[in-house]
Amino acid sequence: MAKILMKGNEALSEAAIRAGLKAFYGYPITPQNEVPAYMAEHLPLRGGVYLQAESEVSAINMVYGAAGAGVRVMTSSSSPGISLKQEGISYIAAAQLPCVIVNVVRNGPGLGGIQPAQGDYFQAVKGGGHGDYRLIVLAPGNVQEMADLTTLGFDLADKWRNPVMILSDGILGQMMEPVVFSEDGAVSEVDKPWATNGAAGRERNIVNSLDIIPDKAEKNMLRLLEKYDQIKAEEVRWQEHNTEDADVILVGYGTSARVARSAMELARKEGLKVGLFRPITLWPFPEQRLAELAKAGRSFLAVEMSAGQMIEDVRLAVNGVSPVHLSNRLGGMVPTPEDVLEKVREILEGRVS
Amino acid sequence: MAEIIIAGFGGQGVLVLGQMITYSGMIEDKAVSWFPSYGPEQRGGTCNCSVVIAEDEIGSPLVTVPTTAIVMNAPSFDRFEPKVGKGGLLIYNSSLIDKKSERDDIRVIAVPANQIADELGNARVANMVLLGTLLEATNVVKTESVEKALKNVLSERHHDLIPLNMQALERGRAYQ
Amino acid sequence: MKTVFQKPEALTDMPMHYCPGCTHGIIHRLVGEAIDSLAIREQTIGVASVGCSVFAYDYFNCDMQQAAHGRAPAVATGIKRVLPESMVFTYQGDGDLASIGMAEIVHAAARGENITVVFVNNAIYGMTSGQMAPTSLLGQKTATSPRGRTVEEMGYPIKMCELLATLEGPAYLARVSTHDSRHVLQAGKAIKKAFEIQQQKKGFAMVEVLSTCSVNWGMTPVKALGWLEENMIPYYPLGVYRDVTAKEGN
Numbered sequence: 177m178a179k180i181l182m183k184g185n186e187a188l189s190e191a192a193i194r195a196g197l198k199a200f201y202g203y204p205i206t207p208q209n210e211v212p213a214y215m216a217e218h219l220p221l222r223g224g225v226y227l228q229a230e231s232e233v234s235a236i237n238m239v240y241g242a243a244g245a246g247v248r249v250m251t252s253s254s255s256p257g258i259s260l261k262q263e264g265i266s267y268i269a270a271a272q273l274p275c276v277i278v279n280v281v282r283n284g285p286g287l288g289g290i291q292p293a294q295g296d297y298f299q300a301v302k303g304g305g306h307g308d309y310r311l312i313v314l315a316p317g318n319v320q321e322m323a324d325l326t327t328l329g330f331d332l333a334d335k336w337r338n339p340v341m342i343l344s345d346g347i348l349g350q351m352m353e354p355v356v357f358s359e360d361g362a363v364s365e366v367d368k369p370w371a372t373n374g375a376a377g378r379e380r381n382i383v384n385s386l387d388i389i390p391d392k393a394e395k396n397m398l399r400l401l402e403k404y405d406q407i408k409a410e411e412v413r414w415q416e417h418n419t420e421d422a423d424v425i426l427v428g429y430g431t432s433a434r435v436a437r438s439a440m441e442l443a444r445k446e447g448l449k450v451g452l453f454r455p456i457t458l459w460p461f462p463e464q465r466l467a468e469l470a471k472a473g474r475s476f477l478a479v480e481m482s483a484g485q486m487i488e489d490v491r492l493a494v495n496g497v498s499p500v501h502l503s504n505r506l507g508g509m510v511p512t513p514e515d516v517l518e519k520v521r522e523i524l525e526g527r528v529s
Numbered sequence: 530m531a532e533i534i535i536a537g538f539g540g541q542g543v544l545v546l547g548q549m550i551t552y553s554g555m556i557e558d559k560a561v562s563w564f565p566s567y568g569p570e571q572r573g574g575t576c577n578c579s580v581v582i583a584e585d586e587i588g589s590p591l592v593t594v595p596t597t598a599i600v601m602n603a604p605s606f607d608r609f610e611p612k613v614g615k616g617g618l619l620i621y622n623s624s625l626i627d628k629k630s631e632r633d634d635i636r637v638i639a640v641p642a643n644q645i646a647d648e649l650g651n652a653r654v655a656n657m658v659l660l661g662t663l664l665e666a667t668n669v670v671k672t673e674s675v676e677k678a679l680k681n682v683l684s685e686r687h688h689d690l691i692p693l694n695m696q697a698l699e700r701g702r703a704y705q
Numbered sequence: 706m707k708t709v710f711q712k713p714e715a716l717t718d719m720p721m722h723y724c725p726g727c728t729h730g731i732i733h734r735l736v737g738e739a740i741d742s743l744a745i746r747e748q749t750i751g752v753a754s755v756g757c758s759v760f761a762y763d764y765f766n767c768d769m770q771q772a773a774h775g776r777a778p779a780v781a782t783g784i785k786r787v788l789p790e791s792m793v794f795t796y797q798g799d800g801d802l803a804s805i806g807m808a809e810i811v812h813a814a815a816r817g818e819n820i821t822v823v824f825v826n827n828a829i830y831g832m833t834s835g836q837m838a839p840t841s842l843l844g845q846k847t848a849t850s851p852r853g854r855t856v857e858e859m860g861y862p863i864k865m866c867e868l869l870a871t872l873e874g875p876a877y878l879a880r881v882s883t884h885d886s887r888h889v890l891q892a893g894k895a896i897k898k899a900f901e902i903q904q905q906k907k908g909f910a911m912v913e914v915l916s917t918c919s920v921n922w923g924m925t926p927v928k929a930l931g932w933l934e935e936n937m938i939p940y941y942p943l944g945v946y947r948d949v950t951a952k953e954g955n
């Protein structure tokens with residue numbers, strides 16, 4: 177299995193095609209442009225459809241159509257474009273359609289900038305569109321995971337009939353690292369008897385999100401919530417390093433986790449007991465494990481490229497047992513390991529409350 | 530662990546040079562990462578990339594305190610010379626940078642990269658001259674890995690340029 | 706006993722929820738008959754929009770998807786591109802197609818997307834109880850133009866067939882009416898034609914069907930039919946605005 181040096185955005189695209197992607201609908205926006213470019217170049221030659229839609233609104237609705245027709249389908253965008261897709265995402269979640277949505281997050285709000293950020297965490301994990309729904313949100317931490325979590329994303333989407341979001345950022349999208357694709361080429365697709373692909377020799381199928389009779393709608397909602405509970409029970413993923421003896425556990429995902437890892441290494445060299453906890457699924461959030469790790473005399477430090485969003489989930493998980501602090505940068509600035517280390521020192525020396 | 534920043538004007542082969550080193554590290558089975566500046570910064574004329582080569586998993590791919598900086602134009606010199614970590618290395622293109630470093634805690638090597646490239650008859654190999662200097666000054670990657678990487682990074686129809694690139698590399702070694 | 710009236714196979718038995726005198730029922734039937742006569746029910750996927758026809762998925766006896774407001778052409782594109790051998794149609798109102806979904810319809814048409822669009826123009830927002838639509842006529846009183854639509858305040862009603870006819874993409878564009886049985890018959894032919902165009906992979910086909918909304922227009926059903934004929938047809942002339950097959954002489 178040969179290593180290939182690839183940009184994160186390209187690795188993700190290649191993995192999607194290998195996962196049996198049949199359609200990609202997108203719209204240009206930096207810093208995700210390598211994804212549609214890769215798709216336009218390769219997908220039509222490998223049995224799929226590439227189409228540039230007139231807007232993100234259109235693109236996500238094309239995804240709705242193709243997902244309803246039973247094929248593996250995907251769209252990608254960056255923050256402002258993902259905002260436009262929220263309507264469609266809510267419909268897709270409600271109609272229980274499997275698909276993969278990629279957000280290569282840039283700094284915002286508003287038009288913001290094109291530099292890496294993590295300000296779309298709330299939108300991704302709390303439901304950015306209207307109504308009670310959840311996305312499965314996967315946060316890759318390197319280029320290999322950009323590929324692997326995309327493959328996993330398609331499998332989870334099919335398994336749970338639920339949209340999956342890959343929450344990446346400008347650094348993970350633009351950076352190059354070696355990536356290995358498994359060569360078995362097996363696509364783990366499932367049967368989709370519910371798909372609308374022509375009612376030949378069967379009852380007609382309906383893909384729908386309208387639920388207008390309250391008592392029926394409530395029952396359907398409860399069924400949906402049951403599914404979410406099952407996902408919570410079965411699909412939580414995370415990674416930890418040096419947490420056992422840690423006085424301070426850094427918590428971060430994606431690029432922030434990479435910075436936190438460097439900070440942890442610097443700290444350990446100085447003899448400071450610092451560990452790292454990296455959620456891979458942001459929803460479902462690894463709250464149970466964080467709760468287990470919480471104890472008196474231990475602190476948590478959330479490292480984020482946002483005003484502090486994931487930290488709220490850390491606090492909910494830790495539930496007051498340990499203090500939770502924040503080390504963050506905004507506006508497309510990336511925290512440095514030195515910044516994080518300085519915050520660790522402040523915590524250990526009791527300079528923060 | 531080597532944390533390298535390469536910076537210069539767009540068109541000087543800054544990003545490709547970074548990719549060459551990254552690729553070579555990958556050939557040696559090291560952990561590697563490459564991250565380019567992107568966006569308006571780049572359009573302003575300067576660009577840079579971060580390269581990390583390590584034995585083990587890489588943390589931040591964005592280099593803030595470089596162990597080595599290779600700078601190809603004056604604005605990049607101003608920006609990155611002060612950032613090189615203590616005991617680090619600064620290699621700069623003295624054909625375009627008429628400055629001297631005041632720092633005494635780092636090693637500084639001036640290389641007339643454009644002049645040498647012109648002598649070789651192809652201005653575009655200035656970046657390879659600087660790579661030669663880097664390979665001689667540090668053992669970040671092996672020369673034979675670079676040769677292999679060239680074959681992979683350059684498309685087949687440009688393979689006739691490999692000898693010229695290797696020549697540029699050799700010329701760069703002389704500056705230490 | 707001879708059967709004189711039979712429900713098309715492409716329609717379900719579900720009783721329709723439309724108001725008395727509403728022409729949606731007739732138009733559903735025309736679509737159902739077209740599907741039956743071309744024997745394409747088992748390969749057809751319909752896309753219902755948001756408006757009074759939001760429940761269309763209950764009435765068409767084929768695979769159906771329900772789309773967000775205005776997005777039916779995008780949803781249909783998504784389906785058709787991955788199932789090019791299927792027959793895909795959208796069924797949209799004027800608020801859906803000509804207001805919130807203007808971008809989706811224009812671009813589907815410009816791409817020559819090989820789908821069939823049934824566009825029901827009743828000059829009002831029916832579902833949300835009678836607000837002004839992009840197709841409401843000048844002077845027309847609605848819940849949100851209580852003193853009548855004026856050019857100064859609200860500009861001009863949009864003529865979709867004419868607008869889309871400025872594009873190269875469409876293969877078939879026709880405007881028909883439902884105000885009497887002769888016109889209903891013609892409407893049925895146009896809708897069938899729009900499916901045939903898709904079957905022959907000629908590209909985008911849209912039939913704009915002028916229809917009534919007696920409840921929100923505040924008229925009896927019969928009066929509404931007359932109002933359509935007298936007021937809508939002069940502004941929205943009936944006819945074929947594009948037919949690529951006509952050029953070919955068949």
Ligand SMILES: Cc1ncc(C[n+]2csc(CCOP(=O)(O)OP(=O)(O)O)c2C)c(N)n1
Nearest residue numbers: 755756757774798799800801829830831832
């Ligand atoms: C995003 C969004 N905005 C508004 C609505 C509310 N809404 C439902 S139906 C409708 C009007 C539909 O009118 P039209 O397309 O003319 O169809 P008709 O009801 O007249 O058949 C509106 C505005 C909605 N469902 N979604």
